Amino acid sequence: MPAHISGVLHAGPSPVWLPYPDDVNALMPSLWSAHVDKDADGVLTVAGHRATDLAEEYGSPLYVLDVxxxxxxxxxxxxxxxxxxxxxxxxxxxxxxxxxxxxxxxxxxxxxxxxxxxxxxxxxxxxxxxxxxxxxxxxxxxxxxxxxxxxxxxxxxxxxxxxxxxxxxxxxxxxxxxxxxxxxxxxxxxxxxxxxxxxxxxxxxxxxxxxxxxxxxxxxxxxxxxxxxxxxxxxxxxxxxxxxxxxxxxxxxxxxxxxxxxxxxxxxxxxxxxxxxxxxxxxxxxxxxxxxxxxxxxxxxxxxxxxxxxxxxxxxxxxxxxxxxxxxxGPAVFTLYTVGTVKPVETETGVRTYVSVDGGMSDNVRTALYDADYSCTLASRSTPAEPVVVRVVGSHCESGDIVVRDEYLPGDVRAGDLVAVPGTGAYCQPLSSNYNLTPRPGVLAVRTGRADWLIRPETHDDLLARDCGPIVDS
Structure with a gap:
């Protein structure tokens, strides 16, 4: 395909189906599992577990299953x-x-x-x-x-x-x-x-x-x-x-x-x-x-x-x-990510804010593969900041590495924040990969008072263990 000047196909306002939120900190319950809520500090909770505690103890990205x-x-x-x-x-x-x-x-x-x-x-x-x-x-x-x-x-x-x-x-x-x-x-x-x-x-x-x-x-x-x-x-x-x-x-x-x-x-x-x-x-x-x-x-x-x-x-x-x-x-799982960078990008129709997280198409390829749409929320705090339309993207070396194409997040979203994406229980972990030699996340099952690994997260040692090493010419 010959090169062309980029334009409105690559940028634009929020899609017509995306409603402007009355409260950007609030959850839409129908998108989340039954035991997900937010506490008084705006921290996402599931079966009584705070997202901030889960990220600290188990790391991110992290698939969290509501048993x-x-x-x-x-x-x-x-x-x-x-x-x-x-x-x-x-x-x-x-x-x-x-x-x-x-x-x-x-x-x-x-x-x-x-x-x-x-x-x-x-x-x-x-x-x-x-x-x-x-x-x-x-x-x-x-x-x-x-x-x-x-x-x-x-x-x-x-x-x-x-x-x-x-x-x-x-x-x-x-x-x-x-x-x-x-x-x-x-x-x-x-x-x-x-x-x-x-x-x-x-x-x-x-x-x-x-x-x-x-x-x-x-x-x-x-x-x-x-x-x-x-x-x-x-x-x-x-x-x-x-x-x-x-x-x-x-x-x-x-x-x-x-x-x-x-x-x-x-x-x-x-x-x-x-x-x-x-x-x-x-x-x-x-x-x-x-x-x-x-x-x-x-x-x-x-x-x-x-x-x-x-x-x-x-x-x-x-x-x-x-x-x-x-x-x-599908609805029983959300994926928890940590924000790495926030980048406002000037386009012909305005500013698009790119929120980059520590996962991406290696843990959810459905957006790239099927043009799937997802939602998300700021999971680690509440804020009075006005909503802005963001695109949540991954850390991989692909422009198609998109996790959430369009969603409202608070305008002060920043590095270190946690973002949670609901509805990731189906076909995300099974389709996950080691693209860019990235370890795959674990699947954590949570119930009131307990959390158990269903699939432990991979480590870089796991990846290197399968690499047979340099070939020495005789």
Missing amino acids: DDLRTRARRFVDAFSASFDAVGTRARTYYAGKALLTSAIAQWVAGEGMGIDTCSLGELMTAKRAGVDPSVVGLHGNSKSDAEIAFALDWGIARIVVDSLDEIDRIEAAASARGMRAPVMIRVTVGVEAHTHDFIATAHEDQKFGLSLHSGAARTAADRILASSHLDLIGLHSHIGSQIFDRSGFEVAARRIAGLRAEIQRDHGVVLAEIDLGGGFGMRYTSQDTPPPIEDMAAQLAEVVAKTCADEGTDLPVVSFEPGRAIV
Whole structure:
């Protein structure tokens, strides 16, 4: 691309959706976990722990997880889907999407609230097993499963392997045959839905890597092959339309198409598939512009859709499963940073204030990767200073190293202040990196009266330990 003169594309006033705060020191409760507040000094607290004390004892950047909030959200999802689908005459199952953020403690907590665990790698399988999760409530996803992952899943006896390609059918069948067993499988069906989300997290349109196409007939071919197998049990059909979804319309289309394929298989093979899975992707609130519906409303609407669809097809209701992750763990975590520099930059439309912190895209790449928006607050004090629009940026050698694109902070924000960014529980730590040889932050779980590492922070010694040293020429 030829060089050009910079202009309004690179600077400007606050976006129209960003409200001017009545009190720049106040929190917007809907963006934070249930036990976050500010004390009389304006210091952010979580479950009674002051952010200043956490930073002093545990350092920054720091992911801080509100344990009781996480568990409450998990139970709320389980109860909402169970009640709604009980009301239409069937059962619902919920699997926590481990890819959002998984540790053995998190697996233990969500399983304790009645959730299964959805995994998509050997590491996630091993973490769920280490946590003592019952394999009968564990599933395995993935578009390129390794032989080791398939073997581990079969040997542990998990509930289901979600088939993602025709090649995979042969590999799972061979592994099951070698063990003298029948492997429970579902088919991931690409239903042809364009979810209203970022392209990188829309997963049900035709031209992408996941699933077997309903339109091309690949999903039906997979069903025929599995049903003819001596070592595979087809237990159901699966669909996942994307992530950060706020309305039911995409789920409704997916449910109708999945139910249609299920009815077709029943008519042609005389086999009633016991389960359909409509995936996850339920949205959460990152900023004031996000408007996710209450999960109770979404669950009730989806139950009505499934019930009507199956009635139209003349089939019995299946068990219906879901895989929420982001909406459970995302709001339960905030990231705590220390301000390093504050830099006012003159632009054609005014002054933009850049607030640089001690983390960045190594601990939250979502802003750079997905154009994600976040909020933030000054976490270490209150101030009478007037609000100014700032851009919170990281310390990495990239101009795209942005943590919070636009937010109001007090005009006297300065080096040494703490800034907290809510809603960082999903996909921030799992996508973290060692860019610029930066150690990754730890994940600290807090409850009233205690704090525990879930993942310890890396050190520079950890990074150097993996460096094999200079090569000495002989």
